[in-house]
Amino acid sequence: MTTIAFPTLISRPTSYTGLWSWIGTVDHKRIGTLYGVTAFLYFLIGGIEALIIRGQLNTAENDLVSPEIYNQLFTMHGTTMVFMVVMPMSAAFFNWMIPLMIGARDVAFPRLNGFSYWAFLFGSIFLNLSFVLGGAPDAGWFGYANLTGNTYSPGDGVTFWALGLTILGVASLAASFNFVVTILNMRAPGMGLMKMPVFVWMALVTNVLMALAMPVIAVALIQLGLDRVLGTNFFNPVAGGDPVLWQHLFWLFGHPEVYILILPAMGIVSETLPVFSKKPLFGYPAIVLAGAVIGFMGWFVWSHHMFTVGLGPAANSAFTISTMLIAVPTGVKIFNWMGTVWGGKLHLNTSMLFSLGFIAMFVIGGLSGVTHASPPTDAQQQDTYYIVAHFHYVLFGGSILGLFAGGYYWWPKMTGKRLGETIGKWHFWTMLIGFNLTFGPMHWLGLNGMPRRISTYAEGMGWETSNAIATVGAMLIAVGVLIFIINVIRTMSSKQKAEDDPWDGRTLEWSIPSPPPAYNFARIPQVKSVDDFWYTKHPELLHDERGEQTESAAPVEEDTHGGGSIHLPSMSYYPFVVAIGMSIGIVGFMDIRADIPSTDLQLPWLSVVGIVVGMWGLLGWIFEPVTAEGGH
Amino acid sequence: MAQAATVQEQHGHIADTNTGISNRKLLMWVFLASDCLFFGSFIATYLVYRNESIVGPYPNEVLDIPITSVSTFVLLMSSLAMVLALNYAQKDQLGLTRFWILAVAVLGAIFLGFQVFEFATFVNEGLTIRSNLFGTTFFILTGFHGLHVLIGVLWLLGTAFAHFKGALTSRSVEDLEMAGLYWHFVDIVWIIIFTVIYLIGFSDGEGLETIEHAATIIGG
Amino acid sequence: MTNPISRAWRKLFYQDGGSYFLLPKVDSSFLDPPNEGPFGDAGPPVWRWIGRMTYGGKVATPFFYTVIGVWLALLTLIEVYFFTIDAFFGAFFVTIMLLLALLKFIIVVAFFMHLRFDKSLLTLVFTAGFLIAILVFVIMLSVQGQLTPAPMVAP
Numbered sequence A: 001m002t003t004i005a006f007p008t009l010i011s012r013p014t015s016y017t018g019l020w021s022w023i024g025t026v027d028h029k030r031i032g033t034l035y036g037v038t039a040f041l042y043f044l045i046g047g048i049e050a051l052i053i054r055g056q057l058n059t060a061e062n063d064l065v066s067p068e069i070y071n072q073l074f075t076m077h078g079t080t081m082v083f084m085v086v087m088p089m090s091a092a093f094f095n096w097m098i099p100l101m102i103g104a105r106d107v108a109f110p111r112l113n114g115f116s117y118w119a120f121l122f123g124s125i126f127l128n129l130s131f132v133l134g135g136a137p138d139a140g141w142f143g144y145a146n147l148t149g150n151t152y153s154p155g156d157g158v159t160f161w162a163l164g165l166t167i168l169g170v171a172s173l174a175a176s177f178n179f180v181v182t183i184l185n186m187r188a189p190g191m192g193l194m195k196m197p198v199f200v201w202m203a204l205v206t207n208v209l210m211a212l213a214m215p216v217i218a219v220a221l222i223q224l225g226l227d228r229v230l231g232t233n234f235f236n237p238v239a240g241g242d243p244v245l246w247q248h249l250f251w252l253f254g255h256p257e258v259y260i261l262i263l264p265a266m267g268i269v270s271e272t273l274p275v276f277s278k279k280p281l282f283g284y285p286a287i288v289l290a291g292a293v294i295g296f297m298g299w300f301v302w303s304h305h306m307f308t309v310g311l312g313p314a315a316n317s318a319f320t321i322s323t324m325l326i327a328v329p330t331g332v333k334i335f336n337w338m339g340t341v342w343g344g345k346l347h348l349n350t351s352m353l354f355s356l357g358f359i360a361m362f363v364i365g366g367l368s369g370v371t372h373a374s375p376p377t378d379a380q381q382q383d384t385y386y387i388v389a390h391f392h393y394v395l396f397g398g399s400i401l402g403l404f405a406g407g408y409y410w411w412p413k414m415t416g417k418r419l420g421e422t423i424g425k426w427h428f429w430t431m432l433i434g435f436n437l438t439f440g441p442m443h444w445l446g447l448n449g450m451p452r453r454i455s456t457y458a459e460g461m462g463w464e465t466s467n468a469i470a471t472v473g474a475m476l477i478a479v480g481v482l483i484f485i486i487n488v489i490r491t492m493s494s495k496q497k498a499e500d501d502p503w504d505g506r507t508l509e510w511s512i513p514s515p516p517p518a519y520n521f522a523r524i525p526q527v528k529s530v531d532d533f534w535y536t537k538h539p540e541l542l543h544d545e546r547g548e549q550t551e552s553a554a555p556v557e558e559d560t561h562g563g564g565s566i567h568l569p570s571m572s573y574y575p576f577v578v579a580i581g582m583s584i585g586i587v588g589f590m591d592i593r594a595d596i597p598s599t600d601l602q603l604p605w606l607s608v609v610g611i612v613v614g615m616w617g618l619l620g621w622i623f624e625p626v627t628a629e630g631g632h
Numbered sequence B: 001m002a003q004a005a006t007v008q009e010q011h012g013h014i015a016d017t018n019t020g021i022s023n024r025k026l027l028m029w030v031f032l033a034s035d036c037l038f039f040g041s042f043i044a045t046y047l048v049y050r051n052e053s054i055v056g057p058y059p060n061e062v063l064d065i066p067i068t069s070v071s072t073f074v075l076l077m078s079s080l081a082m083v084l085a086l087n088y089a090q091k092d093q094l095g096l097t098r099f100w101i102l103a104v105a106v107l108g109a110i111f112l113g114f115q116v117f118e119f120a121t122f123v124n125e126g127l128t129i130r131s132n133l134f135g136t137t138f139f140i141l142t143g144f145h146g147l148h149v150l151i152g153v154l155w156l157l158g159t160a161f162a163h164f165k166g167a168l169t170s171r172s173v174e175d176l177e178m179a180g181l182y183w184h185f186v187d188i189v190w191i192i193i194f195t196v197i198y199l200i201g202f203s204d205g206e207g208l209e210t211i212e213h214a215a216t217i218i219g220g
Numbered sequence C: 001m002t003n004p005i006s007r008a009w010r011k012l013f014y015q016d017g018g019s020y021f022l023l024p025k026v027d028s029s030f031l032d033p034p035n036e037g038p039f040g041d042a043g044p045p046v047w048r049w050i051g052r053m054t055y056g057g058k059v060a061t062p063f064f065y066t067v068i069g070v071w072l073a074l075l076t077l078i079e080v081y082f083f084t085i086d087a088f089f090g091a092f093f094v095t096i097m098l099l100l101a102l103l104k105f106i107i108v109v110a111f112f113m114h115l116r117f118d119k120s121l122l123t124l125v126f127t128a129g130f131l132i133a134i135l136v137f138v139i140m141l142s143v144q145g146q147l148t149p150a151p152m153v154a155p
Helices: A018-021 A028-057 A065-104 A110-129 A158-184 A198-229 A244-277 A284-300 A301-310 A314-342 A350-371 A375-381 A385-415 A421-447 A466-492 A530-539 A541-547 A574-591 A606-623 B001-009 B023-048 B065-090 B095-125 B132-163 B168-200 B209-219 C006-015 C045-053 C062-084 C086-112 C121-145
Strands: C038-041
Touching: A018 A574, A018 B168, A028 A065, A028 A110, A028 A385, A028 A466, A065 A110, A065 A198, A065 A244, A065 A385, A110 A158, A158 A198, A158 A574, A158 B023, A198 A244, A198 A284, A198 B023, A198 B132, A198 C121, A244 A284, A244 A301, A244 A314, A244 A350, A244 A385, A244 B023, A244 C062, A244 C121, A284 A314, A284 C121, A301 A314, A314 A350, A350 A385, A350 A421, A375 A421, A385 A421, A385 A466, A385 A541, A421 A466, A421 B209, A530 A541, A574 A606, A606 B132, B023 B132, B023 B168, B023 C121, B065 C062, B065 C086, B095 B132, B095 B168, B095 B209, B132 B168, B168 C062, B168 C086, C062 C086
Parallel strands: none
Antiparallel strands: none
16 A cells, blocks of 8 residues: 555554444444434533523522532533534434445545544543533633633633634534545445435535534634633733624634534434325425525524624624525425425324424524514523523424434434334423423513523512423423433343334435444445435335336346455544544643743643644554555 | 436446545545635634734834745745646656655745744744734734644655655555645635735835835844 | 426426436546636637636646746736835725735636646535635625725824
8 A cells, every 4th residue: 555664553453342442443333323422421411511500590599509600500501512412413423324325335534533533522521621620611602702811711611611622623624524525425326416315415514514614613712722821812802802803703603503503403304204204305406405505694694693792784784684584495494394294194203203393393493583683672682591592492492302303213223223112202292391391481581681691580580480490391301311311221221123124214224234234235226316215115106206207226236346345444543542642732732821920931741742642643544554454 | 317327337446436536635625625714714813903903013014025025936836846746746757756846845944934034033023922913813824824834844745755765656646636735725825815914914005115114124 | 398387396396316416427537627618618709718728738737837837926926016006006906916816816726726627526615615715704804894995004
């Protein structure tokens, strides 16, 4: 492979079981599982933070936690749920399902994939260590300047936040490049872009958004970090710095980020609804186009987060119009889903319930979103619980319910066992009722003037009852999550075995065994139309549903390449090493503090260590052949 | 139907791609598109703070257009050298390939030398990352660009030493092409920076006097 | 299915595996740039003229690239010269300088980075990133009121 011999720094992992095989894994399915398990653990942590917040707000003038702790809790709750739950959980589904749905044996860059996961893991661990290492970040998940400056946030918390999120940003960037290339380059023969499953389409839009939006937040975080450790003036009003610049950069990233969070869930329900309605997706090109348009227009609405900043009537009007316009493609999708369900033979199992719940909750969240697209109403709602209600309806009612729908739908494919249906329905209903009890009353609280991010409120404001209901609802959500955990434990300890195609699915992942073998497809499928697997099973429907001539599917040719042997990328430890090195390198900047003169311009020795480790791993990575000796 | 034929010939060759573009090249371009937003953010930050510094030194007191024009020219010519290196590599002319790669690395190093000289001069004149908004935004923007140049130089030298001892392979030519794309991107970022920050940022609408003003700064 | 409305309807709402949105058919062994305009052979004669003028030859030669490099150097010289007579251009100075920079940018991207000769998908990918960057940051700067070409003068 390479023209010079390079000393092997670490030998390759050889065993396919045990801890080291997980650390060295490059299998997209295993990495997907790692993402999923990690994201679920953070879901529990973020949920516990939310429960403490709800406990604090249960009654007026409560003192369950101090205001300082409360600030840390809501900051870490938001940061955790956005960056460590919804995004990596989506990444888990991307990892698992993109190669299976497009008929590939792995992602385009298996080692880069491993690197993404490990960087995500180390960044998130680092961020959460701040709880025990001198205080978590406490400036909100959006970290508005200049509250985050050394003057107003003297502790280390915000530095943890800036550096930790930078590591997570690098992880997301690497993952997004990988998925974009995988989707564009690795499709099975015959699968044109307009024959891809909608989930893959939404994954493509999401990852393009991620590739383009993450650099913006990375720059903002770098500037914030430099302000804190080197004493630069980016957000320092004393030197003329403008805190509004942070808001621009943050929301320039932040609004595409909103679509990064919701589009994967939209893709998931676009898969589950046709399967459980026994109908093809209504208006496939329209739904794809709507997703792409959302991905483009999502760039030009960011200032609606800043209507109360005072950008002037021209800017506010322009962003009002663009914000209201972006509701149109979203509405197109919702009508398409309704058109898909309409007249179908509905199978109301847990996954379908979650999908329908997703549509209903997302519509409520979308409509409340349109209300604050208008600056005058937004001026009333800004920083009240109305906003909290709105974005929980789209992020919990939307993303989380959608992800649960995907979890129930793909669980048999991923593990070879079906999650329990009865207990699953209990899970759904407790969660849906608990969710509406928690966030429904927040609409009224917000319109009544209850501000966000305030650790307590005075008696007699008329907010006690609604808050108490919300706390009960939050506990009900917790019960729902517990039911889900019980469901998972019971399912995984049972002896049952799911069929390869338990739902009579439409897409390629159901054409292979459950769980899939390491090489996914024994032979690479030939694709002729959208939902190709469905029409292979039901060729007589091709004419009725697609208007195409009835024609038997193309005979599958034997994959004779390599004498029938399938070569997969070999395991490697280097992604792990590089991720550790990069994380340590970035964390090393914690050593310097601009506001402590004695450590002024001190060498961040930890960074040097990190860079050395990272370079070492990188060299090993570059000079290690993708496939071990004997492969080709 | 006919469209099945488009990818029919890929049958059995997993390495072949739907788009006809190799995975690495597509990754490189997606990365460059992403990097546009990275440098775009830094340049936009610089422009937002263009007239906002409260204390000096101000850009037209320190920026040195003649010297920077020379370093811009050096970087531009390194881009030419890069494309020549790739051209010779594709024609399998190992000696010329090596020569031009080294030329790129040397020109890149000269550009970095100019930048170090510029930074040192500015610091001597009292401009640091802490002194005002201009210092903060200028040093961080051009510093990150310089970091990209440094990575590019190391990458090219690494490519040259790792791959060009024996004969050229299609793999090593592709390696060189990736490094080349990265290098040209660094160059186009500098094209923007030079025009927007140096030429436009320095311009005071008073014609030739600016050059004389710059000359007095070099002299003094 | 002959009337245009029903054809448009089919195109939008039925997926018949037609050619739209399919990537152009490519042959991976195809290395030489086609001698055609930037928009294919279609369009007014000026496209074909641009096509001939920017065609790098069967395999672009070092001479071709050197000419491009000379052009880039000349453009830089022109930029620096225009800078010295900026008063002459008045309010158009910034526009002219930006156009010159854009021209250099496009030349490097098209020829040195081979987008002129390469698969159009790469142009699409890079243009998407570049255009979104330009659009959002221009909007941001105008919202921040920084697009007025006020000269930077020390007080």
